[in-house]
Amino acid sequence: MDRSLVLxxxxxxxxxxxxxxxxxRMPRWGVSLVGCLGPAAAALLAVEAFRExxxxxxxxxxxxxxxxxxxxxxxxxxxSVDRLSGVMLLxxxxxxxxxxxxxxxxxxxDPGYARFFAYLNLFLAAMLVLVLADNIVLLFLxxxxxxxxxxxxxGFWYKDLANCAxxxxxFVVNRIGDFGFILGVFLIYVTVxxxxxxxxxxxxxxxxxxxxxxxxxxxxxxxxxGKSAQIPLYVWLPDAMAGPTPVSxxxxxxxxxxxxxYLVARLGPFFSASGVLPLxxxxxxxxxxxxxxxxxTQTDIKKVLAYSTVSQLGYMFLGAGVGAYGVAVFHLVTHAxxxxxxxxGAGAVIHSLHHEQDMRRMGGLFRKIPITxxxxxAGALALSGFPFTSGFFSKDAILHETLxxxxxxxxxxxxxxxxxTAFYTFRQFALVFLGEYRGDEPASTGAHGAHTDPHSAHxxxxxxxxxxxxxxxxxxxxxxxxxxxxxxxxxxHVPLIVLTALALGGGFLNVPRFLEGSHVAAAGAxxxxxLSGLIVGGTAAIVGIAAALGVYVGAPGxxxxxxxxxxxxxxxxxxxxxxxxxxEAYGLLVVKPLSALSVLLFYLVDxxxxxxxxxxxxxxxxxxxxxxxxxxxxxxxGAYAVLFVLGVLGFLTLMVWSAH
Amino acid sequence: MTIxxxxxxxxSAALFCVGVYGVLSRQNLILVLMSLELMLNAVNxxxxxxxxxxxxxxxxxxxxxxxxxxxxxxxxxxxxSVGLSxxxxxxxxxxTTHSGEIDLLKG
Amino acid sequence: xxxxxxxxxxxxxxxxxxxxxxxxxxxxxxVSLVTFFICIALEFLILRSPFLAVVQVLVxxxxxxxxxxxxxxxxxxxxxxxxxxxxxxxxxxAGAISVALFALLATAIARSPTVRGAPDLAAPLAPGxxxxxxxxxxxxxxxxxxxxxxxxxxxxxxxxxxxxxIYLTKKRRPLRxxxxxxxxxxxxxxxxxxxxxxxxxxxARRAPALEVRASP
Numbered sequence: 001m002d003r004s005l006v007l008x009x010x011x012x013x014x015x016x017x018x019x020x021x022x023x024x025r026m027p028r029w030g031v032s033l034v035g036c037l038g039p040a041a042a043a044l045l046a047v048e049a050f051r052e053x054x055x056x057x058x059x060x061x062x063x064x065x066x067x068x069x070x071x072x073x074x075x076x077x078x079x080s081v082d083r084l085s086g087v088m089l090l091x092x093x094x095x096x097x098x099x100x101x102x103x104x105x106x107x108x109x110d111p112g113y114a115r116f117f118a119y120l121n122l123f124l125a126a127m128l129v130l131v132l133a134d135n136i137v138l139l140f141l142x143x144x145x146x147x148x149x150x151x152x153x154x155g156f157w158y159k160d161l162a163n164c165a166x167x168x169x170x171f172v173v174n175r176i177g178d179f180g181f182i183l184g185v186f187l188i189y190v191t192v193x194x195x196x197x198x199x200x201x202x203x204x205x206x207x208x209x210x211x212x213x214x215x216x217x218x219x220x221x222x223x224x225x226g227k228s229a230q231i232p233l234y235v236w237l238p239d240a241m242a243g244p245t246p247v248s249x250x251x252x253x254x255x256x257x258x259x260x261x262y263l264v265a266r267l268g269p270f271f272s273a274s275g276v277l278p279l280x281x282x283x284x285x286x287x288x289x290x291x292x293x294x295x296x297t298q299t300d301i302k303k304v305l306a307y308s309t310v311s312q313l314g315y316m317f318l319g320a321g322v323g324a325y326g327v328a329v330f331h332l333v334t335h336a337x338x339x340x341x342x343x344x345g346a347g348a349v350i351h352s353l354h355h356e357q358d359m360r361r362m363g364g365l366f367r368k369i370p371i372t373x374x375x376x377x378a379g380a381l382a383l384s385g386f387p388f389t390s391g392f393f394s395k396d397a398i399l400h401e402t403l404x405x406x407x408x409x410x411x412x413x414x415x416x417x418x419x420x421t422a423f424y425t426f427r428q429f430a431l432v433f434l435g436e437y438r439g440d441e442p443a444s445t446g447a448h449g450a451h452t453d454p455h456s457a458h459x460x461x462x463x464x465x466x467x468x469x470x471x472x473x474x475x476x477x478x479x480x481x482x483x484x485x486x487x488x489x490x491x492x493h494v495p496l497i498v499l500t501a502l503a504l505g506g507g508f509l510n511v512p513r514f515l516e517g518s519h520v521a522a523a524g525a526x527x528x529x530x531l532s533g534l535i536v537g538g539t540a541a542i543v544g545i546a547a548a549l550g551v552y553v554g555a556p557g558x559x560x561x562x563x564x565x566x567x568x569x570x571x572x573x574x575x576x577x578x579x580x581x582x583x584e585a586y587g588l589l590v591v592k593p594l595s596a597l598s599v600l601l602f603y604l605v606d607x608x609x610x611x612x613x614x615x616x617x618x619x620x621x622x623x624x625x626x627x628x629x630x631x632x633x634x635x636x637x638g639a640y641a642v643l644f645v646l647g648v649l650g651f652l653t654l655m656v657w658s659a660h
Numbered sequence: 661m662t663i664x665x666x667x668x669x670x671x672s673a674a675l676f677c678v679g680v681y682g683v684l685s686r687q688n689l690i691l692v693l694m695s696l697e698l699m700l701n702a703v704n705x706x707x708x709x710x711x712x713x714x715x716x717x718x719x720x721x722x723x724x725x726x727x728x729x730x731x732x733x734x735x736x737x738x739x740x741s742v743g744l745s746x747x748x749x750x751x752x753x754x755x756t757t758h759s760g761e762i763d764l765l766k767g
Numbered sequence: 768x769x770x771x772x773x774x775x776x777x778x779x780x781x782x783x784x785x786x787x788x789x790x791x792x793x794x795x796x797x798v799s800l801v802t803f804f805i806c807i808a809l810e811f812l813i814l815r816s817p818f819l820a821v822v823q824v825l826v827x828x829x830x831x832x833x834x835x836x837x838x839x840x841x842x843x844x845x846x847x848x849x850x851x852x853x854x855x856x857x858x859x860x861a862g863a864i865s866v867a868l869f870a871l872l873a874t875a876i877a878r879s880p881t882v883r884g885a886p887d888l889a890a891p892l893a894p895g896x897x898x899x900x901x902x903x904x905x906x907x908x909x910x911x912x913x914x915x916x917x918x919x920x921x922x923x924x925x926x927x928x929x930x931x932x933i934y935l936t937k938k939r940r941p942l943r944x945x946x947x948x949x950x951x952x953x954x955x956x957x958x959x960x961x962x963x964x965x966x967x968x969x970x971a972r973r974a975p976a977l978e979v980r981a982s983p
Contacts, residue, residue, distance in 0.1 A: 574881055575737045635766025638857070642684050649871065656875050661770035663813070665885035666876055671777045673872035675784050677865040682788030684861035687851040690793050690839060694800055694903045697831065698784050701807050704823075713816045713885040723909035727917065729819055730910070733826055734921040738928030740831050745935035749840055758851070 005079040007060040008089070009128040010044050012038035015121035023114025035117030036100045039124055041141025042319035043093035050086040058082070061134065068137070075195055080134035084624035087329060088131045088262055091336045095254045096124050098495035099500055102244040102344050105491035106351060116156060116244070123149035128256050131262065135195040136185055139263070143181070143227065146256045147174045153251065154243040163242040170236040177226015177233050184219030187212055197266055204273035217274030220263060221283075228260030229310045230287045232316060236585055241302040245347030248302060252338035253309050253343050261316045261332050265325040272323055281321020281402075285413040288314030290580070292420040296427070297577040301346045301359050308383065309339055311421060312458040315398055318414060331398055334390035337506050338382035341499035348488040348496065349432060353439065359431045361439035369487050373433045377498040378498035380429045384422035385541040387534075390506035403533070415540055430552035500628050668709035675702035689750075689757045693743045700736045704729045769889045773813045780806035792851055793839045797832060804828040814888060818903045 015038030023031050060080040068075040075223040081089065100120060107116050123146055130142025148171075155167030164263050172373055189195065191212045192203045203212070224230070229237040251257070264271055264280065271277055291311035298304045312335050319328035350357055352369050366373040382391040397416060487493075551558055564570065575581075632643070675698060683694025711725025751757055776865055786799035804827045811820035859877065911920050 321681065633766065635763030636760060637765075638684065638687065642857075642860060642864065645680060645684060645868070649868055651865065652868075652871050652875075656871060656878075659875075660878065661771050661774075661888070663888040665768045665888060666859040666882050667774075667777070668814075668888060669876045669882060670873060671781070673869055673876065674781055676872070678781070678784040678788060680868055681865040682859050684864060685853055685858050686788065687853055688793065688849065690835065690842075691788070691790075691796055694793075694796055694835065695788055697800065697827070698787060698803070699824075701804065701827070704819075705807060705810060708811055708814045708816050708819065709888065711816075716883050721909065721913055723905045724914075726816055726819055726906045727909050729816075730822070731917055731921050733822065734925060737826060737831055738924050740834060741932045742935070744834060744931040748838065748841065749935045751956050756848070757842065757844065757860045760852075762966070 002060050002062055003076070004045065005049070005060060005081065005132060006064060008042050008049075008079075008093075009125045009133060011041045011045075011071075012121040012128070013125035014038060016118045016125060019114050019121065020118035023118060026114065028108075028113065031114045031117055032104045035121060036097065036104070039093060039097040039100050039119050042088075042124065042128065043097045046089040046093040049081045053081055053083055053086040073189070074374065075135060075137045077138060078134040078196075079132040081132065084262075084265060084329065085131050087333060089128070091333055092124070092127050092131060092255050095336050095340050095499075096127075096250060098498055099246050099250040099254075099340065102249075102347070102492050102495040103244075105489040106246055106347055107244065108243075108489075110162070112156065116153075119149055119152050119156070120250070121154065123251060123256070125531055127259075130259055134197060136188065136197065136200070137195045139266075140178075140185065141180065141224075143259060144178070146251070146259065147171060147178070147227070150174070150240070150251050150256055154240045155249040156243055156247065160242075166236075166239040166242040170240050173233050173236040174226045177223045179217040180226070181223025184216050184223065187216045188220065191216065197541075200267060201269040204270040213274040214271070216274055217271050217276035218279070220267070221276060221280055224260030224263055224317075226260075228257050228313050228317070230260070230314060231283050231290065234287060234291070235312050235586060238303050238306045238579070241300070241306050245302065245343055245350060246308070249340045249347070250344035252306065253339035257309060257313055257318070258332050258336070258527075261313065261320060261328055264317070264320045265329050268320075268325040271320070277321050277323060279321075281318050281407060281410055282320050284314045284317025284319075285410045285417075286314070287311070288318065289413050292417045292424065293576050294579050295424040296420065299359050300357050301349065301428065301432065302343070302357060302633070304359075304424060305339070305342055308342075308421070308425070309335075311417065312339065312383075315395060315414065315417075318402060318410060319398040322402050322405040322407060322410075324398065324405075327394070327397040327401050329393075331394035333509070334382065334394040334503070334506050337499055338379045338389075338391055339504035341375060341379035341503050342383065342497065344492070344496055344499065345372055345379060348372040348492055349376070351488050351492070352486060356439060359428065362432045362437070363435045363439070364433070364437040366433040368437075371411045371487055371493060372496070372556065375500045376433065376499040378504055380425045384425050384545055385418055385537055386422075386545065387538040387541070388507065389504055390502070390509075390542065392534075392538060393507035396534055397583060399537055400533040418537065418540040419544040419547075422541045425547045426545045426548035427552055429555070430549060434553055522557050665709055665713045669671070669706055672702045672706035672709065675699075675705070686757050687760055689747050689759055690744075692759070693740060696743075697736060697740065700732060704732055707732070769813045773810060773889070776806045776809045776813075780810070791851065793844075793849070794836075797835055797839065800835075801828050801832050803831070818906050 015034050018034050019026075019031055023034075026034075052060060061078065061080040064077040064079070066074050067077040094298075100117070103116065103120065107113055110116065116194060126142045126145025126149060128142070130139055133142060151167045151171040155164045157163050185195070188200060192200050193212060194200070222233075226233040232575055237252055237257070241248055243252075271280070288311045291307045291314065295304050295307035295311065298307065313330070316328045316331050316335070317329060320363050349362070349365065349369070349372060350364075352372065353362070356362070378389075380387040385392045385395045399414050399418070402414055495636040499632060564573075578584075632639075679695045679697075679699035679702060682698060683692050686692050686695065707725050707729050720723060750762060754762060756762065780803050781798045783803035787796045787803065790796045790799070804823060808820040808823040808828075811817075811823060
């Protein structure tokens with residue numbers, strides 16, 4: 001296995017090449033086959049690697065020679081698998097393959113079918129490089145690669161400029177994080193002298209840790225906030241929902257956004273020694289809370305899940321921040337399961353409703369697409385942390401570690417957020433699957449129930465005037481008349497079911513114990529924590545679920561009374577719906593000044609200095625010089641004689657001078 | 661009285677410079693050629709002067725300077741004749757000996 | 768005695784040179800140039816090179832000056848054609864350059880230790896090969912033994928000059944009927960044999976009132 005590690009990223013990469021170059025001329029089934037074969041083969045290899053590492057091998061390594069060699073600097077193309085990367089490999093390839101299979105059904109009507117699979121394969125290859133790298137520079141290669149693919153896939157439907165803008169936003173915000181990352185790498189080289197993870201972690205043992213370690217940790221964490229959508233660089237993730245749903249599931253839920261967590265876990269001993277962990281934990285907790293608050297009022301089915309992802313990533317960083325890396329990775333794994341499940345389920349809903357994404361036009365779908373509804377329910381339960389689901393164990397472990405690490409405030413934040421998580425998750429479930437259908441699809445009975453159904457008004461606090469407009473609007477989205485609402489094809493269902501099983505049962509995998517053997521789990525080995533902690537966590541989940549169901553199914557009047565009709569309620573709901581105006585603030589504070597600066601520079605430097613002074617000046621100079629030189633050629637031999645003698649004079653002067 | 665080598669050389673330099681003035685400031689090409697002859701003669705004078713001054717220290721080739729002067733003489737003669745032929749040829753075509761009017765090289 | 772003559776000759780030669788470069792009429796310059804040559808020859812004589820003195824008179828005054836006079840006669844320039852319009856500025860520039868050059872050379876001469884340490888040029892020479900160095904026999908021997916190569920080169924040079932002079936001044940005859948033109952004859956039609964007008968460009972530049980004399 002040692003010698004075939006490189007196959008893991010190569011196989012999907014080959015899939016990218018084939019589908020990218022030849023995909024247009026291949027039949028659909030060929031593209032699907034090639035597209036899914038790479039990930040599937042990689043998954044098999046990952047299983048094999050995992051088995052070897054699980055059965056006692058220290059780590060599998062493969063060194064393919066030097067990648068960069070410049071003087072004393074050398075970066076090898078080295079791959080390694082230890083328990084941590086083994087777990088990540090399984091998640092990435094496993095969930096990745098499932099999502100590839102799902103995409104066969106989801107993207108079947110899309111003209112860019114081959115391009116989609118090519119990009120998706122490229123992403124998988126880059127992500128595998130990221131996970132397999134044994135040094136931070138190679139990791140960065142994968143880091144950038146997934147960033148690139150994220151950009152390509154968010155703007156997949158590029159004909160709509162809004163999608164392109166979203167892709168740009170993701171890339172640019174990521175770039176800011178990457179800048180911090182790169183600076184951190186430089187500092188690492190300067191202080192530690194090596195890029196290898198083993199060396200960096202070993203350097204952490206030097207006590208006392210030099211001040212540089214803090215800065216390195218900080219800078220790397222900045223990179224992580226960019227990639228993993230934490231405060232302050234999370235703004236790109238909700239916009240990234242412009243991409244196709246499988247992309248959101250794979251990249252922006254299960255794999256790419258977890259790179260930041262993986263980085264912190266991989267350099268666990270280093271981060272522990274650097275003193276930056278308290279900041280990590282705080283930011284994680286705050287992000288979790290903020291995102292949960294925003295998710296409370298969102299109306300787009302995918303945006304809720306996007307903010308939910310940001311929030312759960314906050315949990316992972318909270319776990320890492322208190323030193324419980326193994327627990328954070330545990331949550332990473334379970335989150336991959338249930339979040340991918342939720343996204344794919346949402347995708348199934350969108351597909352069934354013929355690309356309707358606004359939850360205000362959904363409802364009562366459980367009766368119409370029960371399979372989708374069931375899997376979605378499973379995911380929702382896991383996300384909320386309902387007892388005995390995977391999310392229950394992992395989230396609880398994090399809370400437990402936080403409390404026992406002495407971080408009372410963070411624990412409180414985490415607990416409140418858990419309640420909110422359950423609330424908004426089941427708000428979503430209720431809006432989509434319960435009650436009466438409020439959309440425009442034919443074969444639906446809810447179109448006229450909109451008036452009397454208070455649910456139609458629930459989201460209209462900021463849009464109070466639209467309450468009655470739903471029934472009046474003609475079928476703006478019901479273009480596929482006769483088809484009606486139906487279940488998705490089986491190719492979409494199979495991955496959903498697999499993920500359901502994982503989401504519900506994954507908690508019993510006891511990942512932290514497994515990781516205890518590696519350096520990662522410095523603390524927090526016990527997934528099965530104290531009973532009291534579990535009870536509190538489970539209770540929080542149930543409270544949230546009950547509240548949501550109560551508000552959105554049982555007593556709609558409550559909502560009307562407290563939220564819509566009180567000024568305080570309206571204000572808070574507004575704040576949450578508008579994402580706390582963070583994007584607008586960034587626009588004002590960052591984007592506007594930079595634009596103004598670039599315009600200024602354009603006029604000042606580009607136009608005046610370069611075009612007029614330098615280029616024009618050079619031309620002018622040459623012209624003048626040539627003009628004056630030309631006058632020497634008068635054709636008059638007398639003048640030539642003068643020049644001749646002048647030259648001789650000069651020469652003689654030189655001779656006399658030098659001889660003196 | 662003595663003739664110092666310095667005087668001889670100053671004299672030669674002065675004659676040479678007069679010749680340079682003539683070359684640079686005359687427009688009639690014949691006069692330019694004559695000034696050229698001036699310069700060459702000045703050089704001959706300085707050569708003989710040096711020869712007379714330093715001969716005692718170079719007995720191996722006592723007639724060196726004289727032979728040199730003969731060569732200069734030969735060159736001057738050749739140059740004068742060819743120069744005058746060119747002048748004649750130019751005159752045939754352009755009917756002028758003014759250097760200012762022979763400016764086909766004007767760029 | 769030698770020294771006095773030498774200094775006087777020096778003075779005269781400078782004055783003669785001055786006359787040469789400033790006269791408008793080339794004949795005046797020529798005569799002055801002859802004077803100059805004779806002075807130089809006298810100086811050679813004083814400097815113990817009698818052979819060269821004679822050769823100088825023979826070659827320069829005798830042959831080259833005659834050549835100059837012939838050409839002047841051949842050209843037969845009218846006073847109008849002889850008029851020069853050299854700008855004042857050019858004269859000043861030329862003067863400045865020559866003065867600068869003289870200053871330079873004078874500095875070099877004055878500073879040189881070799882020149883300072885040179886013996887008197889008027890001193891009598893001890894008899895020996897040095898005393899006869901300027902004599903015909905000595906020069907002849909040197910020319911044909913030590914400096915034979917230079918001698919040969921100079922003879923080739925003179926040969927080239929002869930050929931060049933002849934070729935350049937050859938008259939180009941117009942074609943007789945039936946003969947093919949060589950490239951050379953086609954090039955220079957400015958002859959008077961055929962009666963064709965000479966090349967027009969300088970003509971166009973000259974004032975129309977000028978009376979142009981055709982060359983013989």
